[in-house]
Amino acid sequence: MNAAMLAPSILSADLTRLRDQIIAVEKGGADLLHVDIMDGHFVPNMTFGPNIVRALKSISNLPLDVHLMIERPENYVDEFIEAGASIVSVHYEATVHLHRLVQRIRSKGAKAGVALNPATPVSVLEEILPDLDMVLLMSVNPGFGGQKFIPASAAKVEKLRAMCDRLGVNPLIEMDGGIGVDNAKDLRRAGVDVFVAGNAVFGAPQIAATVDLLRTLIQA
Numbered sequence: 247m248n249a250a251m252l253a254p255s256i257l258s259a260d261l262t263r264l265r266d267q268i269i270a271v272e273k274g275g276a277d278l279l280h281v282d283i284m285d286g287h288f289v290p291n292m293t294f295g296p297n298i299v300r301a302l303k304s305i306s307n308l309p310l311d312v313h314l315m316i317e318r319p320e321n322y323v324d325e326f327i328e329a330g331a332s333i334v335s336v337h338y339e340a341t342v343h344l345h346r347l348v349q350r351i352r353s354k355g356a357k358a359g360v361a362l363n364p365a366t367p368v369s370v371l372e373e374i375l376p377d378l379d380m381v382l383l384m385s386v387n388p389g390f391g392g393q394k395f396i397p398a399s400a401a402k403v404e405k406l407r408a409m410c411d412r413l414g415v416n417p418l419i420e421m422d423g424g425i426g427v428d429n430a431k432d433l434r435r436a437g438v439d440v441f442v443a444g445n446a447v448f449g450a451p452q453i454a455a456t457v458d459l460l461r462t463l464i465q466a
């Protein structure tokens with residue numbers, strides 16, 4: 247396992263007060279900022295482009311964890327890396343030449359992640375796992391914040407962790423969707439390293455205190 251990290255997802259932030267909300271998550275001890283990019287094709291919703299990454303980079307020193315929920319991610323990764331992404335995750339389901347794309351992300355100086363939808367088994371990663379810095383397991387169907395955690399996701403983390411041990415590799419394992427104070431601790435035990443939390447952080451009355459509480463839970 248790796249050290250536990252918390253990545254607040256700005257999808258649920260109040261964009262009219264983005265700077266203040268970033269300051270609050272920094273104060274609470276956030277480790278990364280999770281940025282959800284949606285194209286209205288791969289998922290039924292649209293969000294941001296590289297400009298938001300550039301803007302975040304200019305106001306925060308936290309590494310930017312960019313989750314591309316877009317078709318043909320190979321056409322856009324360069325722009326997101328140039329804008330300041332530290333980690334770029336592409337969906338397994340969204341590209342044909344995954345190996346080529348992972349090499350491309352790394353050659354541009356970013357860490358490479360591969361994301362899996364809830365119905366995609368971890369076994370599809372067998373060949374690419376040694377080349378990955380991170381695996382992002384979706385614990386809701388991607389597209390929206392504030393959804394309910396899919397319970398079978400915990401077993402999927404355990405399966406991935408066992409596969410990593412068998413192959414002798416140790417990528418970050420990130421879980422994304424429906425994570426909060428009620429399930430974070432159990433998910434750490436199952437093997438999650440990076441915890442994405444949108445609604446649980448930005449929907450809380452005290453953002454900094456909630457980040458601090460979540461971090462305490464995952465570090466125990």
Ligand code: DX5
Binds near residue numbers: 313389392425445
């Ligand atoms: C969903 C996004 C998530 C989302 C999580 O498609 O990938 O990152 O922001 O939000 P919560 O924590 O509210 O489920």
Ligand code: ZN
Binds near residue numbers: 255280442
């Ligand atoms: Zn995400």
